[in-house]
Every structure is written in structure tokens, then in C-alpha cells.
Amino acid sequence: MPGRDKEIIRLEKVGKTFAANSIYIKALENVNLSIYQGEFLCIVGPSGCGKTTLLRILAGLEEHSEGKVIIKRNVPEKPLNSMVFQGDSLFPWMNIIENVSYGLRMQGKGKKERYRIAEKYLTKIGLKGYEKAYPYQLSGGMKQRVSVARAFASDPEILLMDEPFGALDEQNKILLQQELLKIWGETRKTTIFITHSIDEALILGDRVIVMTSVPGRVKVTVDVRLPRPRDFSEIRSNSTFIRLYQSVWKELREEVLKTRTSKPL
Numbered sequence: 001m002p003g004r005d006k007e008i009i010r011l012e013k014v015g016k017t018f019a020a021n022s023i024y025i026k027a028l029e030n031v032n033l034s035i036y037q038g039e040f041l042c043i044v045g046p047s048g049c050g051k052t053t054l055l056r057i058l059a060g061l062e063e064h065s066e067g068k069v070i071i072k073r074n075v076p077e078k079p080l081n082s083m084v085f086q087g088d089s090l091f092p093w094m095n096i097i098e099n100v101s102y103g104l105r106m107q108g109k110g111k112k113e114r115y116r117i118a119e120k121y122l123t124k125i126g127l128k129g130y131e132k133a134y135p136y137q138l139s140g141g142m143k144q145r146v147s148v149a150r151a152f153a154s155d156p157e158i159l160l161m162d163e164p165f166g167a168l169d170e171q172n173k174i175l176l177q178q179e180l181l182k183i184w185g186e187t188r189k190t191t192i193f194i195t196h197s198i199d200e201a202l203i204l205g206d207r208v209i210v211m212t213s214v215p216g217r218v219k220v221t222v223d224v225r226l227p228r229p230r231d232f233s234e235i236r237s238n239s240t241f242i243r244l245y246q247s248v249w250k251e252l253r254e255e256v257l258k259t260r261t262s263k264p265l
């Protein structure tokens with residue numbers, strides 16, 4: 001469990017209302033949350049509860065309507081964040097090494113250094129030898145590996161991941177989770193990871209936030225007191241894992257049921 005001494009992000013009473021064609025959708029309401037340096041925070045919640053909206057606000061891609069979002073920078077020269085999405089977000093016209101080193105190019109790094117760093121992360125994620133390939137030549141799992149390598153290569157202060165493995169088959173998902181945890185363990189990047197899977201949240205996270213149904217708020221925060229490195233073959237039979245799974249599911253289930261009984265717009 002990382003120290004909770006260094007707060008890197010603080011959300012105070014954050015709200016977000018979308019307005020279009022006289023329709024107002026309150027996506028987030030009164031979100032209060034502290035995120036600490038080096039932690040792996042997972043967010044679960046019913047579909048449509050505002051998880052992506054929250055991540056987009058943290059990424060600076062969306063304005064919040066209420067409250068305060070405070071992000072403390074440690075190293076001003078570093079990019080503040082990198083995002084990994086569920087879908088294919090690689091540039092189709094660039095080969096793999098160019099894709100992975102894109103952020104480094106934006107930082108003004110020379111080709112030799114960019115390629116050295118990109119190679120390092122491609123090796124870590126099991127894609128050495130694919131530098132010259134193009135995205136269309138890779139499977140879905142390989143493309144997500146490249147996205148993860150790209151996110152780490154640009155060395156941001158915060159990693160924002162929006163269901164990055166949601167579209168993958170079970171085997172690829174497990175492999176990518178393991179690879180992600182390995183790289184995360186080496187870098188200890190502050191990571192905020194959205195998932196629909198309680199299993200995934202507990203395997204990866206230091207803490208799991210359960211959000212309410214829309215408008216999304218933080219319902220409960222669960223500390224995942226499972227030792228690292230985590231043994232994927234045994235973790236699901238660990239009694240702490242089972243207890244945590246049950247308590248997260250209890251909270252989540254209530255919210256999912258609410259979305260089923262809520263009225264349409």
C-alpha cells in the first residue's frame with residue numbers, strides 16, 4: 001500500500017452538467033476525492049454514471065461545471081497525463097515505433113533518444129520486433145499493448161486509463177493486466193483506471209472507488225490490502241479478495257439496480 005502522504009489530485013464538490021438542445025444531463029454531482037502520488041486507483045460504477053466524464057475532466061478534455069479540480073504538478077517539464085482508451089487510438093499512418101515515441105517527439109526529444117525509450121517499453125510489453133509494423137498488421141491485444149507502451153514512454157505524471165482492456169478476450173486481458181502491473185511496479189506512476197470488472201479492479205488497484213448511479217458521486221472507497229507483486233493464479237482464492245469482491249459487488253449492485261428503475265429522459 002503506497003503512502004497517503006502526497007496528494008496529487010483533489011476534487012472538491014465537482015459537478016458536471018451537459019446541456020444540448022434544451023436537454024440537461026447531470027453527469028456528476030458533489031464528487032469529493034483525493035488521489036495520492038504513486039497509487040493505482042480503480043473506479044467502478046454502473047454504466048452511464050459519469051466515469052468517463054470524470055476521467056476527461058482530469059485529462060483537461062472536459063470542463064467541470066461546479067467545484068474545484070486541483071492537480072499538483074511535480075515536474076513541470078513532464079507531460080501531465082497520458083490516456084489509454086478502450087478502442088483503437090493508434091495513428092494508422094505511423095509504424096509502431098513512431099506511434100510509441102509520438103509523445104516524446106512532441107516533447108522535442110531527438111530521434112535516437114525517442115527510439116531508445118520506445119524500444120525499452122516495446123520490449124517490456126512483449127512487442128520487440130514489431131517496430132516497423134503498422135497498426136493494421138496487429139491484433140486488438142497487440143494494439144492495446146502499443147497504447148500502454150506509448151502511455152508509459154512519454155513518462156507523464158498521471159496515467160488515465162478508460163477500460164483499456166474492455167474489448168479484449170479473457171486470455172489477452174490477463175496477459176495485459178500482468179504486463180501493466182509489472183511496468184507500473186517499476187515506475188509507480190499514479191494511475192486512474194476505469195473498469196466494469198470488479199475482478200480487474202481488485203487485481204490491479206490499491207483502492208477501488210465505487211460510484212453511484214447517475215449523477216455520479218463517490219459512494220464508497222475500498223482499500224485493497226493485497227500484497228504486491230500479485231499472484232494472478234492464486235489471488236481469486238485469497239480470502240481478502242473474496243471478501244472485498246463481495247463488499248464491492250454489494251455496493252455496485254444497489255447502484256446498477258437503481259439505473260434499471262430510473263425513468264428515461
Ligand SMILES: Nc1ncnc2c1ncn2[C@@H]1O[C@H](COP(=O)(O)OP(=O)(O)OP(=O)(O)O)[C@@H](O)[C@H]1O
Nearest residue numbers: 018020025027046047048049050051052053054214
Ligand atoms: N458530450 C456529452 N453530451 C451530453 N451528454 C453526455 C456527454 N458525455 C456524456 N454524457 C452523459 O453523461 C452521463 C455520463 O456519461 P459517461 O460516459 O461519463 O458515463 P460512464 O460511466 O463512463 O458510462 P459507461 O460505463 O457506459 O462507459 C451519461 O448520461 C451520458 O449520456
